[in-house]
Amino acid sequence: MLFNSISFLVFFPIVFILYWFVTNKSLKTQNWLLLFASYYFYSCWDWRFLFLLAFSTGLDYLTGLKIYRSDSQLGKKIWLVISIGINLGFLGFFKYYNFFAASFVDFIGVFGLKASYTTLNIILPVGISFYTFHGLSYVLDIYNKKIEPTTNWVEYSLFVSFFPLLVAGPIERATHLLPQVEKARTFRYQQAVDGLKQFLWGLIKKIVIADNCAEYANAIFNNTEQYSGLVLVWGAILFAFQIYGDFSGYTDMALGTARLFGFELLKNFNYPYFSRNIAEFWKRWHISLSSWFRDYLYIPLGGSRGSLWMTIRNTFIIFLVSGFWHGANWTFIVWGGLNALFIMPSVIWKKKNRETQVVAENSLLPSLKETGQLLLTFGLATFAWIFFRAESLGHAGEYISRMFLFGSDPNPFHYPELRSSRICAMLLVPFLCVEWLGRKNNYAIETLGLEWPRIIRWSIYGLLVYCIGMYMNTGGAEFIYFQF
Template sequence: MLFNSLNFAFFLPIVFIFYWTLQNKKLAYQNILLLLASYYFYGCWDWRFLFLLAFSTFLDFYTGLKIYHSSDKAKRKFWLILSVGINLGFLGLFKYYNFFADSFASLVHQFGLNADHPTLRIILPVGISFYTFHGMSYVFDIYNRKIKPTTNWVDYSLFVSFFPLLVAGPIERATHLLPQVEQKRTFDYSKLTDGLRQILWGLFKKMVIADNCAEYADIIFNNSDSYSASTLVLGALFFTFQIYCDFSGYSDIALGTARLFGFELLQNFKFPYFSRDIAEFWRRWHVSLSSWFKDYLYIPLGGSKGGLFKQIRNTCIIFLVSGFWHGANWTFVVWGFLNAIYIIPSIVFRTNRQHLEIIAQGRLFPSIKELAQMTLTFSLTVLAWIFFRAETVGHAFDYLSGIFSMSLFTNPFISNPEFIRSILVIALLIPFMIIEWLGRENKYAIETSFLNMPRPVRWAFYSLLVFSIGVFMQTKESAFIYFQF
């Protein structure tokens, strides 16, 4: 079930009404309802994978209890390894087996050998990377004595499978979400209106910006050898805004939906395209994943301790793993490695913690220096996204070689009838980025931007967003990019 589907438009209000009618009943009733709704939501993709979700949930719930109640260090480590090993085993089987099998066959073929290897005809369970990381963080935190395990199966299951975040995050921590699951929640009208605003903005980003950018990014990337360098640049820009609006749009809908039920999820995007260096970009892009890798991989590897070489080594490991987490393709690994290369200078010169506040905070315009920094960072990001979007590493290099040619100085052009509509999409990006800039100090762009304006103005703006969705939405429902991860 997609957030941008009619099915979800019926599902959400029904769950919302039943949920709040239970407000004066036991908290357990509300949690059971949300758990059943979450399993139904997930089962709409493929009901067979409900068993995998339930097994993964039971595994981490049970091993968490065993770790906590084991006084012997060896036993605690055994249960930790068992939980993490099985979780990563399922992730590896469904997501990476065919990739490694094909890569090995290609490698031995280079030496003139033929390797007959079996491949599995399996479907990647949607959201497996996300709910696996939910459970692993829970077990890690228990092992490190940061939290106590819950003994309530329903509460833990809801923490793992809460439908707004189940299939594409944010990757929540038990320290943040589980206490909210365990506490009584009361209806708050201000949270309702705030949640609906964020949902609307997320739908606008997905259905108006991302889906339309996707159409032209696909045309250009799929026929990159037929277009001029300037058009290839345009294609890279289309994808740059597509992936941002697609994923941050999903996160906005997820956070807004959770708020309707009285939950506050982790902010996953903090206006990353306004970053002044790559280190700041990664503090603002997919925040929950970046912080997960920092806490459960970077710091255990030694973090920033042990000298410059180890810090660079640990950083490269983090980005390579992050790239591989995104998909079973060498393009993602190269994308991760390229971002590691980008960030190394800031580590060497110790400037990676330089920009902790949002750019031009308290000011309408950035300084010339900030504008130059933001432009350079954005350009490097666009370059890296080419590897993320390309079908193969070779395709990415061919695309780049096409960009760096004399046709870079010609006018970009997409064949009719797509050309006129693509101009409209570009025109939409301008007011969108202005709104994002003006709201960059908020949790999402329109959180407070129009609250102080007269009600007719506010409702006219919201109506314009709804109208734009109706006019520019694609005729076919499109899944979110991060569903494949």
């Protein structure tokens, strides 16, 4: 079930009414309702994988209790290894088996050895990377004595499988979400209005921006050999906005939906394309994943506490692992390595990131220096996105090599894809203006028009709804991150 589908527009009001008007007298009943709704939501993808979700949930619930109650450090460590091993084992089998098998055969082929392997037709369970990391963070936090385990299976299961975040995050921490599950929630009108507005802006990002950019980005990437120069540059830019609108749009819808049920989820995007360097970009893009790798991999490896060489090593490790987390393809690993390379100036010269500061905070427009920094950072991120989008390393290499053949295509506008994609430019300009003006807020339209007359404010909301209706596919277009 997709947020941007008619089925969700039927599902959500039913759950909302039952939650606030039927079960509102009992926290236990409310949690049971949300848990049932979450499992139904997930079953709409493939009901068979409900057993995997339930098993993963039960595994981490039980191992969390075993770790806490174990009298010896060895016992705690054994249960931790069991949880990590089984979780990563499932993730590795479903997501990486074919990749590892093919890579092994290719590797031994370098030495003249031949081997065959059987490719498994494995369906990747949607959201497995996300709910696996939910459970792992819970178990690791218990092991590190940051939290105590819950003894309420329903509350823990809801923490793992809460439907707004189940299939594409944000990756929640038990320290943040579980206390909200455990305490009574009351309906707050302003919180609900805020949730509706954020959901609306998420729909704009997905349906109006991402899906429009996707149409032309796909046409260009899927026919790389037909184009060169500016067309391929434009294709890379379109994909950059496609993936931003797609993923941050999903996040806005997830946060908005959760807010309508009285929950506050972790912020996952903070205007990443308004970053002044790649280090700042990664403080603003997919924040929940970046912070997860920081806390559970980078810091345990030593972080930046050791020598410069160790800091560089640790940085490359987390970016390469992050790339591999995204998919079983060398393109993702190269994408991660490129971002690690781009971030090296900040690591080597130990530049202090200004991720807590808004660019051009006290002015309408950025300075000339800031403008240059923004464009350079966006250019580097977009270049790396080519590997993320490409089908293979060979495809990425061809795309990049042809991208610099400007002289071979003196009139790129004769391509119909480039002419017709002008609609994307027309949509991106006002979109970026709204994002820029709202860059201090949790989402772009959070405070838009609050001091304006009501008729103007509601006219703007009406215009946004009209745009969604004009471009909406009734079946709903899937989100990119569902494949991860």
